[in-house]
Amino acid sequence: MMQRYLEVKKETPGTILLFRMGDFYELFHEDAEIAARVLGLTLTSRDKTSSNPVPMAGFPFHALDGYLKKLVAAGHRAAICDQVEDPKTAKGMVRREVTRIITPGTLTEDSLLDPKRSNFLAAIFPEKERVGLAWLELSTGRFQCAEVSLVAQSRKNAKPFAALRTGPTGPRLEALFDELARLQPAELLVSEDWRIDPVVVALGTIPDLVLTERAPWSFVPARCVDVLKNHFKTATLEGFDLEDDSPAVFAAGALLDYAREMQRTGVDHVMKLEPHRRGSNLLIDDATRRSLELTRTLRDTRRDGSLLAVIDETVTPMGARLLADWLSNPLTDVPAINARLDAVAEIAADRSFAGDVQSLLKEAYDLERLTARVATLRASPRDLSSLARTLALLPRLKARLAGRHCAKLRSLEGNLDLCAEVRRDIEAAVVDEAPLNVAEGGVIRPGFNAQLDEFRDLSNGGKQWIADYQRQEIERTGITSLKVGFNKVFGYYLEVTAANAAKVPPEYVRKQTLKNQERYITPPLKEYEDKVLRAEERALALEQEIFSRLRERVSQECRRLQQTAEVLAQSDVLTGLAVLAVRSNYCRPQVVADPVLDIREGRHPVLDRVKLSGEFVPNDVRLGRTGDVASPDLSTAPHILLITGPNMAGKSTYIRQTALLTVMAQMGSFVPARSAVIGVADRVFARVGASDELSRGQSTFMVEMTETARILNSATERSLVILDEIGRGTSTYDGVSLAWAITEFLHDEVGCRTLFATHYHELTELQTTLAGLANANVAVREQNGDLVFLHRIVPGAADRSYGIQVARLAGVPRDVIDRADVILKTLEADHHKETGELTIPARKPRRKIHALQMNLFDADNHPVMSGLRDLDPAAMTPDQALDELTRLKSKAREVAG
């Protein structure tokens, strides 16, 4: 057995091997040690008497899913080696084979996946100036690829920006990092050969990303292309709008190869490879994505508290995943955005529609993931009955979608394939409450297969035969207490009381003598027993066969099922957005191509939700282009808004909410505002607060400037830029000067819509020189020396900053606040002096703090010191010296008190 173990271990390098032995999965050697650590299993050893015992750990087979979850969460890969023969019939040792390999990126089991999140496996193929990236969600079969440029994507004439993540001469990796941040893959495949490739080295620094190294040959371009052609059974990849020589295709081929290797049962549900083109989406870089907390919060990277959590009114996991996808990839094409908005508007206008659709969808199972399990021949009987139940809802959904006006809902109705035969086939064959496991039987409906019914009758219906036989034998022998019984050791037997033993006919064969009974068997009874037991076995085998055939048959319809799953997901997302719009009082944005923004009474979607109603103060934003003829009413609006105001007033909230509303509108959602005209942005940039890049070894200021450099170099006229307190991490003069120059550059060279929140009041002077810039501030009121935040954005510069008042609100001690006030006044007065000298009045301590330690000055007068001074060690005996030392010590104690 250990020999087989070692063979299998050799076949599955880099994985933790779970080796089935009877009712347990066992782990040995290093795997056992890892399992003990990660899974909390007790480490024991095999063959304790040996001088070199083998470490070992294990768990019962039914606990597999729970343990797999923990192993995968800890970033491990696990190979499951099962017994592939029935131990009862096996000759010699039971045959064991690896039945699946579970890796973070190739999960398909519901129990291991988060229903609301896509779980991507990704692969890269770096070339000189571009890198191919492919990603696959194995649990649904969605497979995409893209080419990402490694050359700085600068605006025309812009100088390439300085040292980025891999140093001044390395490739520019931001675009790749942005894509990975968008996808958040669980596992990324690279070639062993690329260990020192700068791209791969940089990827190794991304937290929570498992890099899996593959043999170099699996990345050989010709092979990669062949893998894809063979899988899709096509002569070229042109049908997918892909070139055979693109690194994106190579990455996809290497990825599919791996997926096939891990999923021993096949990946037939991967039916197409879709090219992902960057141009059709609103680009949101990694830093912006995090700053805006689109899908996770900045501080603890949780979904709760993110924009996604707030706008999610979907009722199915398919919908939840698609919503996350839409939010991560907002559109730029105005007609495409409007198509979604039309659908949301139509649903929002018809309350009963949303209610009906949601109550239907709530009953649906995760059709996308069910289909994938059918396709990989891993669907359980229960999966098939869940599939049929979901299909049973479709006629009602189709009826509800019928007669809609907008194109999107009409096309959903058109694409909703009822798959009626699939449903009919499953319903005809599988019982309503199907068990999880086919091996125990009870899967196939009675009446479906005559042969099966016969076997079952024979095994169940034996009762009648037994009753008849028992009656017949009572009559024949005259023993009225004669009974037929059954136990596992002897099978069927006849039982007679000891008193009647003499009446037993000679053909009865005695098998067992109990205290008061004798047990016998007879040839007819044994013959019958044989038949019954065989029938049971044959019934089980036949059930399995029928089930496998059915699953095979359903798997032929994967494409249709996938299409239907997509319709369900889209219906769910659109309905969810409509419910959100109505429930949260959102308005339909008017999406236009001009780079303008006119939001009236806009609210921050997340704060609006958490604050009590009426507590959130709505604000307007109007950005335009001077002299813009297309939007005359915005022609006088600035395109840069410089917002000053006290801390805590709501500056960050205001600028973020503007970016969030733009993202929401471009994904096809209504927005929290009274009205909104949103000019489509090609990119959104948010430089907000300190980010957590310290772990990547950069200083806060360096990170801030790197991100700023990127904005300045790649923003276009159509971009939306949100800047929060640029230049904060350096000296005031440096900071002001940088912020000043950055603002001028954005105004003169880029011309993009910009919201800039700052504490540097000096910058408000820019209004006099920059025509497209306007000042705004957040209103506050001082009441009896206290500060009241009104959270209202008003035109003009803030008159002062109120930092000290805010510090007082925060509980900074009174002494410090008063002192800061004095210093501030002096600074303000000095500011206007010609000399430039700074004379801060000295601080007057309010109370003296007693020094606990003696200072040198005090030491001179100390009684112990004078005692020491008077000593003449030369004239003392050791005893006297000791006495004197003891005396001085107690004196010292006394004084210290």
Ligand SMILES: Nc1ncnc2c1ncn2[C@@H]1O[C@H](COP(=O)(O)OP(=O)(O)OP(=O)(O)O)[C@@H](O)[C@H]1O
């Ligand atoms: N429009 C609003 N209505 C109601 N409350 C608001 C509004 N805007 C902000 N707030 C509240 O004020 C708090 C501070 O807001 P924000 O962080 O935007 O201030 P800030 O001006 O950027 O502060 P700082 O300059 O210190 O970063 C928020 O947590 C929020 O609870």
